[in-house]
Amino acid sequence: MMRATPSDLPLVLDGVSLHIGSTVVLDRLDLTIAPGAPTLVVGPNGSGKTTLLRLCMQLVRPSQGRVSWGGRTDAGQGRRAILFQKPVMLRRSAAANVAYVLAQVGHPRHLRAAQALELLDRVGLADLAARPARRLSGGEQQRVALARALARQPEILLLDEPTASLDPAATLHVEEIIRMAAQSGTKIVMASHDLGQVRRLAGEVVFMIRGRVCEQASAEKFFDRPSTTEAAAFIRGDLVL
Amino acid sequence: MQQKSHEICCGQGFRMSESVGAWQLIASGDATLFAIVRLSLAVSLSAVAIAVIVGLPLGALLALTRFPGRSAVVVVLNGFMGLPPVVVGLTVYLLLSRSGPLGEFGLLFTPAAMVVAQALLVLPIIAALARQTIEDLWSEYRDELTAMGVGPAGRVATLLWDSRFSLITALLAGFGRAAAEVGTVMIVGGNIEGFTRTMTTAIALETSKGNLPLAMGLGIVLIGIIIAINAAAWGLRLWSEQRAG
Numbered sequence: 001m002m003r004a005t006p007s008d009l010p011l012v013l014d015g016v017s018l019h020i021g022s023t024v025v026l027d028r029l030d031l032t033i034a035p036g037a038p039t040l041v042v043g044p045n046g047s048g049k050t051t052l053l054r055l056c057m058q059l060v061r062p063s064q065g066r067v068s069w070g071g072r073t074d075a076g077q078g079r080r081a082i083l084f085q086k087p088v089m090l091r092r093s094a095a096a097n098v099a100y101v102l103a104q105v106g107h108p109r110h111l112r113a114a115q116a117l118e119l120l121d122r123v124g125l126a127d128l129a130a131r132p133a134r135r136l137s138g139g140e141q142q143r144v145a146l147a148r149a150l151a152r153q154p155e156i157l158l159l160d161e162p163t164a165s166l167d168p169a170a171t172l173h174v175e176e177i178i179r180m181a182a183q184s185g186t187k188i189v190m191a192s193h194d195l196g197q198v199r200r201l202a203g204e205v206v207f208m209i210r211g212r213v214c215e216q217a218s219a220e221k222f223f224d225r226p227s228t229t230e231a232a233a234f235i236r237g238d239l240v241l
Numbered sequence: 242m243q244q245k246s247h248e249i250c251c252g253q254g255f256r257m258s259e260s261v262g263a264w265q266l267i268a269s270g271d272a273t274l275f276a277i278v279r280l281s282l283a284v285s286l287s288a289v290a291i292a293v294i295v296g297l298p299l300g301a302l303l304a305l306t307r308f309p310g311r312s313a314v315v316v317v318l319n320g321f322m323g324l325p326p327v328v329v330g331l332t333v334y335l336l337l338s339r340s341g342p343l344g345e346f347g348l349l350f351t352p353a354a355m356v357v358a359q360a361l362l363v364l365p366i367i368a369a370l371a372r373q374t375i376e377d378l379w380s381e382y383r384d385e386l387t388a389m390g391v392g393p394a395g396r397v398a399t400l401l402w403d404s405r406f407s408l409i410t411a412l413l414a415g416f417g418r419a420a421a422e423v424g425t426v427m428i429v430g431g432n433i434e435g436f437t438r439t440m441t442t443a444i445a446l447e448t449s450k451g452n453l454p455l456a457m458g459l460g461i462v463l464i465g466i467i468i469a470i471n472a473a474a475w476g477l478r479l480w481s482e483q484r485a486g
Contacts, residue, residue: 057388077390088385091403091485100399104389132485152389 008069008079008155009187010034011056016065018051018211025051027211028065033156037203038178038188040219042195044240047208049191050085053158056189057082081154085161087145089133094125094144097133101151119147124173139166146177157181159190163197175201195235199223207231209240262454263461274455278462281439284352284426285419288359292367292415295360297408300371301397304379315372321365326424333358333429350431355439358425363415370411375400406481409474417467 011033018026026048033039033056041049054060055067057080069075090097098116107115120126123143128136133144142162149157159178163171178201182188192198198205202219207230215222215231226232234240266274303314335341337349337357348354378400386396401408423441430437432446440459447456 059384059387077388082388084384088381090382090399101389104391104395
């Protein structure tokens with residue numbers, strides 16, 4: 001049903017600026033996200049990674065420039081899903097949170113409960129399905145949110161530092177789920193702080209500083225032969241402002 | 242004259258025999274007393290039901306929309322939570338009286354008129370509290386629901402459902418207001434015995450007549466009802482918070 005709609009790829013940002021008050025969050029940014037291996041968005045705090053993802057999700061509109069999804073400038077949210085850094089749980093059980101999204105995308109009513117449980121099982125939370133989602137730990141809520149995002153069967157999955165609050169075991173689990181989603185054809189666009197994680201997951205790296213794309217390259221090239229001094233410094237672990 | 246007898250009886254202070262009499266009326270299931278209680282509950286609950294049906298969607302609409310002058314509407318609505326009952330009574334009286342615009346329906350001095358007046362009194366309370374509750378939840382849910390592609394109708398339904406236990410508090414505030422007020426029902430109901438006499442108007446009348454046992458009995462029942470309903474809502478809230486988080 002969702003597949004009947006045209007593709008959202010390539011996702012193109014063309015000269016996009018975003019001002020909030022007098023602050024320039026994004027500054028004439030150009031970026032094309034094409035189908036393929038995961039795109040990891042890296043850069044220091046405040047470089048505009050979160051805002052970039054929100055623009056890609058059509059949650060904010062650019063002050064200047066334009067965003068297009070598969071050539072369309074108003075694509076709705078139908079084929080994309082986002083995992084926020086601090087996801088908000090609906091005041092329902094974990095399973096009901098997932099079932100809510102399934103209902104939203106038109107999943108048949110009698111199959112929802114089973115499908116919700118299956119999705120929770122994929123993120124390792126099947127035994128917490130009946131618990132109130134807001135009572136779960138931060139890491140568990142993150143995974144419920146991931147199950148909710150997967151429930152939309154997105155063509156593009158946007159993730160904003162999804163493992164920032166997780167322990168290594170949970171991080172490994174989430175990365176595995178992301179890798180599986182990527183293998184099954186979902187385009188992953190993920191902001192991350194963790195260069196180890198970027199090396200593990202990235203097919204392509206978008207390096208941002210001060211609201212602009214400083215460098216966009218394959219992961220291999222980015223780590224081996226960065227073309228900007230800022231990227232080289234960032235990879236070395238120097239402080240980049 | 243009536244004012245004088247009122248002073249005389251009360252001037253003698255609290256009398257034991259009358260409070261015993263009040264409890265006896267309640268315990269014996271006094272027909273007059275319980276007819277009044279029934280009518281009061283029917284009127285106030287109907288008024289709250291109407292106010293909920295109109296006020297919740299209104300509050301939700303106000304919480305989710307932005308338009309010029311919205312702040313003014315919110316301020317007026319909040320201010321209307323404290324509408325003086327006698328003024329609402331007077332307004333409804335003028336609307337429903339024979340020569341008023343709605344006079345042809347002959348509603349004045351009927352329970353229906355009391356329901357209308359109390360609904361008007363309660364509506365701002367429910368709409369204003371609902372707006373606040375829903376707006377708070379919306380600021381939390383906005384990004385997630387937008388990202389999930391939830392449309393306007395779905396948003397309202399989700400927000401109402403997820404804030405249902407907070408909204409019960411708004412509903413209780415409305416019921417408390419309706420059940421306890423005397424001004425509107427006195428004016429538009431007329432305090433007609435066996436027809437439009439409610440707990441509050443009966444208490445006012447019986448006190449001025451010096452029939453203190455009945456007045457006190459009604460007072461005890463009124464307070465008991467309000468406490469019982471609040472206790473039930475409190476319990477419901479505790480239970481639901483454990484379930485829904």
